[in-house]
Amino acid sequence: MNDFTQAFEDAGFNIGEMKVLTDCSSDPVAYNAARQIFNRRFHFRPWAIVYPRTAEDVSSLVKFAFQSDRELRVRGGGHDHEGECMATDALVLDMRHMNNATIDHQAHVARIQPGCIFKNLIKVLNENKVGIPHGTCQTVGITGFTLGGGWGPWTRKHGMCCESLVGATIVLGDGSIKTLSDQGTDEEKELLWALRGGGGFSYGIVTELVIKTFPLPETTYKFAATWNMKPALEVLKGWENAIAPGQSPNLLGTNLQIFAKPADNTPIEKSAHDCTFFGYYAGTKEEIEAEIKQWFPNLPPDHLEFFSDEGPDHHLQFSSWELTSHRRRMAIKSGRPLLRDIPLEDDIPAPHKITSRLVNADGLGDEGRKKLIRSLESDLLFEKGEVLGVRAYVTLGAISGPFYANYKPADFPQGSAFPYKDRPYTIQYQVWWDTDRNISPEESEKAGVNLYTNRAMDWLEECRKAEFPQTSGAFISFKDDGVPTETYFMQSYEKLIEIKEKYSRDPENRFRSRKTII
Template identity: 45%
Template sequence: MNATIEKLREAYCSEGVEVPEILSNCSENHEKYDQHRQIFNRLFQFMPIAIVLCETTQQVSVVVKFTSKYALPLRVRSGGHDHEGECSGTDTILLDLSKMSKVEIDRERKIARIQPGIRFQSLTTELAKCDVMIPHGTCATVCIAGYTMGGGWGPWTRKHGMCCESVIGATLVLGDGSIRELSMNSEDAGDRELLWAIKGGGGFSYGIVTEFVIETFDLPDEMIKFQIEWNKYHYVPENKLFALRDATPTLNVLQAWEKVIASTKPDANRLVGTNLKIAAKHAGEGEHFNPHTVSHNCVMYGYWEGDENSLQKFIDIHFRHTGTYTGPSIEKAGRKYKDLPYGDHLMNDWDRYSFHNMNLLKQGLEGTPFPPDLDKPAPHKITSRLVNAEGLGKDGHYKLLESLTSPLVLPGNKDLGLFTYITLGAITGNYYQHVITKEQKDRSAFPYKDKLFTIQYQTWWNETNKEKEEGENNHVYTRVNQALDWMEVCRDYDIPNTSGAFISFKDSSVPTKTYFDKSYNQLVEIKRTYVKDPYNHFRSRKTII
């Protein structure tokens, strides 16, 4: 047995704490180790010394004290969706919280106690059974911990804010292994400061959260998840390429979407959250760019509070003038639909392109609205920025579309399962504009409450099992570097009325302070004063200090 693992087992025994399951590369159950070492971004392939599958706060505490005593690097993972792979590492002790997946719902007090390892597909279904919900994310396989500590953007943001705004308590293991029960009503200033920090100040920096206490809201009678699409793809066999069916100017779609999310009129408020995805496209070197006529594939996703008739009326009013579109495709949930599990019907990733659908198009078939491969792990790269409260403006619109029209995006990428695009996620809405006060806005560390929306540049590849089996013998690798070059160009693109970056869309090349903006200095002070981590063991590339 590995000497480090033997010492860890001894540490548990000496403290009278039950020894959790511990996996290593030389353990008998190597296949289980190999499964648990994988993270969502398959670009990273780490080999931890040990993977500790904790089930209690006390077991977490022992690991923290152990790694500190023996000066061993520590990483923490709940769902494993850190885009830069900072939830794991080679030659580290990986604290895996996936077995800590309980949720307790108190309908009278309107709170839920949620452990960090429960995935949204399960969590939202359990909440909906009790006719309540929290501001969850868009990806079914994401867990609550990193999502919430990064802010927690999702399909309820326009109505209920980022998820971090609903956190009122937490259980936190500090750098010396001590356990703190945090509450926003605590008389202890350190408790209040630590709670403020984990509400949007990023994960891991301030300790390890083993339970969140989150306020719930009443689930509406009827919720509709919908999507509408402009400039759909079709496959041209003679060219062996995908092309756009229509030529609706992307500018029309972008401007209409931005106008809707900036509104707090009654019909716009029923759009409780929304995302607009725009695909990048190839442009020849020196090719003239016209922002008024350029067209890209665009897909709008949304959560609608109401019935199909009211949704259709909303779409007709706000988007009919944009040009030809298809949809809406819909899924339903809510109090009226007890037989439809919320997590199965309203929880799919909004952000991805589907290689499954592209293959259907090549066969002359229509793609499905919510295909099965959207939540699958795959190699990828992400970067981001945010749009200021006044909106992109004319020049901002032009430059954003110009960044999406590039010689670095090669024809035929989609045929190989290489996808380059942006997603725009609405932040502004009734909640941040009218529901909470300035004082309430200051109760969380998330710094970008006044931004209009996020811009997330994305590149994904090798999403299918066949591609994974091909490994390096895959033609996609003749193109990936240029797609990643496109990402780097876009990261630094001069787009007026944009600034900052969103930590949940992590890019290690973005300075840490950029992610936390006006909250950064206070977060540094909280880390130094209250976390009891003098050697900064709670660190990865984008943690505080």
């Protein structure tokens, strides 16, 4: 019997069928695999990793953690960019054994447990011919995604996933299990409002989400339009045309990736970057091609690739939109054919750092666009670093579209805590390294990757601190511990604190990490 199990049962709780992994146990391989999270920049050694199977298990673990004064963490998919789902010496609740999802066709909802990741959830949704506003990465967990807002390939059409949350089951700080409904009491409604984009873990531990479903389009296509070292300012303008209010209702969701590069003296209007427009479209290839000609009449893409809508996962658009493998990108740039041995990259864990802003409601304008492109040119970035796999870029994620254009309080009486409903798109600065599955960390170090990562991270810090008046705020799903918490929640911040203090039954604020609401 390990130390955790002994302590848990000595405190009067029943371990039941819960799996437990502990540090210095008889199964170090399993423990070491379980403590790894998606961002390999972080390495923690939790006291115990426990896999609850029921809400009652979660309740017992919460009571035990608080009674024993043990730091608590909760892991769903493990994609928290600042690693706050894991901590050294903490009791970690790994929700991956609570991974059931069922579809209620009569109520038009999906009931989803917190351990569901999109790779598995999409199969259930597709089999039932319904969708939810899911995300773009296969191994992201549904709970953190939804509670943070939930941007994805359906956002223009159906909004952030949090907008579709109509019910939940949550374990509060005293271990009580509470079922929330948008038709329930004021307490239920306010807690549910907070879960709609108010961040994860602050208010309790979710054991089930109830999310509205919608019928899937008969045909959807995923596409990637690529420009190799073309004027990025013109690409940005074309992409903004595509997502403008009232435009392109069949463009369900999209983002634009623009790679950063070493600084040079090129005039901003001619500054060339590698750019990729990723889109998810309810229509035919011919319709997509016609729309692209309208969006980019004077700058057609160098490469336009469509991804099959066949197979059980055809409504899961890409495994990862931005993380195009280095070999694939080099093939596109050189004009070589994309061979079968250069697949889209899976969600491969890798060290990275991310920060974000959002474009103000009235848009970037000419000066803002120039500032954005200029921010992607820096003396802290090096061509050799990129060749070795240090990738620095910005991803712009469209928010504006039919859903938020028609978002009226009368139609959404409960609303959501997500504060950026009127913003055109997110700006997500990213640095990733050691991401090529064919290069071991040892080989990368020998090749000199470590000479470039710190300076690329410094570039990202400069982007975060830069004066950029056409933007404001930050998106909690792109968590950066250097951003003040209030910045993530803006006008919802004070109300979220009030709800936390009033309803979470957590007077000592044990549901706490660096970026919880308190």
